[in-house]
Amino acid sequence: MFAADALFALPPDESSFHDFADALTDLVPAVEGNVHRLRRAPDDAGEVASLFRALHNLKGDAALCRFAPGVAIAHPLETLLARVRAKEMPFDGAMAETVLLALDRLELTVEALVRGDTQTAPGNLRLPALIAGLERLAGAPPAQIPALALEVIEQVTGFRPTHLDDGDEPPAPRTPTVPAAPAGPQQDDLQFFRSLADRFEARSPRYAGRTERQRDLALDINADAGQPVPPAQLEAAVYLHDLGMMLLPDPLWLRPGSLTDTERQALMRHPEDGAGLLARMPGWQAAAEIVAQHHEMPDGRGYPHGLKNGAIAPGAKILAIVDAFEAVMLKHKDRGLARSTLRAVAEINACENQFAPEFIAPFNRVMRRRLERPGE
Structure with missing residues (x-):
């Protein structure tokens, strides 16, 4: 050994x-x-x-x-x-x-x-x-x-694989999510935010279905954790967390692969752009905080401000896991391979020091249910 x-x-x-x-x-x-x-x-x-x-x-x-x-x-x-x-x-x-x-x-x-x-x-x-x-x-x-x-x-x-005979992990089924908001101005805002997210998604076929996957996973993790984040605020943050990416040159964020130091510095400014829009709209301050902090890490190695665990909003901790999970799945797709839910979950757990431990367990429970009930 x-x-x-x-x-x-x-x-x-x-x-x-x-x-x-x-x-x-x-x-x-x-x-x-x-x-x-x-x-x-x-x-x-x-x-x-x-x-x-x-x-x-x-x-x-x-x-x-x-x-x-x-x-x-x-x-x-x-x-x-x-x-x-x-x-x-x-x-x-x-x-x-x-x-x-x-x-x-x-x-x-x-x-x-x-x-x-x-x-x-x-x-x-x-x-x-x-x-x-x-x-x-x-x-x-x-x-x-x-x-x-x-x-x-x-x-x-920590997961036992299933459904390996055909060579591909099945797509993760949707599980019931918490309704985001009642009808009214807040729901109108959410529809507008979703339209912006759809525009981001349309910039590349790589991102097809990304918004819905991230929203459902974020809301499911939040629900499993006892709903510490108002669902509408979390949903808004999912829609706008990468809005700042649209202000960058397309080659900077549409192409797969590594970035130069200059490109990386430009990319690291994107959370504050989406947060700035939300902060200027009445009733979305919590969502703005989530967007601004979704690349922060509990040990202070994140960006843009190097916040540590206690200073990071719970919604930002959830979104960090969701965003990283989608990135791993996208990495598989960029390599021309079928997405592997099991391997993506395993990679998130292998890098768990980058994420808030209080939300890793809810993430695992949600993903376990999805892996164990394919096709629902």
Whole structure:
């Protein structure tokens, strides 16, 4: 068993590690593409061979820069794919989800080390449990592998995956939400705010359905938590939290990928633009506060003002989780893959130090209900 502190240390050659991190950014989408195609055609020998080579190269690159987590994760995955290539067992949905989860955790580990987070990330990512589980899988009899894969996923994420046979997580079903506001001026305002959100959404096909997904999830989390935020204020904040993005040049926020420091500084000003509009309208001060603070973090590392936990509005804490969850789902879509609700939930939990813990539990309960009742 690997100790978490042994896994969370920069390799001796930091330059080589940063090269590995850059290469991983390109390699992971290619590997995910292989996995996605294999879920559709599990007997495709060419795709099996391609995935095996990618994992072999990943292990080799990690070994060159002496990055222990990369080797520890890639080696048992490579062994599993060697067995699939030898036709000992099929490449099924449980195995596919395990490979993707392992890659997610590897990416998050690299990102944590690059930003210097060696304190909170190790416990959240549960790397020792993941690596031990992958090693068990690599040597298990073929008949035991599907069940063991599900156990590994549950141990690492806290969720047991369902509906893996067709290769895609089903879309999260809507659950009953709290009515936002009675008819009248407040409802008229909400309809106007929604029209602005629809304009934002229409700027790119990447955002199709985004507003409704975020509104429903935010209201469901709020309801599960005992409704600490007036629903109408939270709904208004969902509609206008990214209004400031529309004032930026399109390439700055419509394209996927990393930003320059100058672009990042411009982007970090967007919460105050949407908040400024709401603050000037009677009756929406609470929503304005939520919008202004939705990128703040409990530890003070957020923006635009570096507020800490007690100074952040409850609605902003909810919206931070909702916004991050949608961003992870969008990342999957940008890579040309089916959205994976399970993996997105697991990533939010792996980064839970970025969010208010009092709302992570309601988020998990809401998502568990959605994952357990597909199709409703």
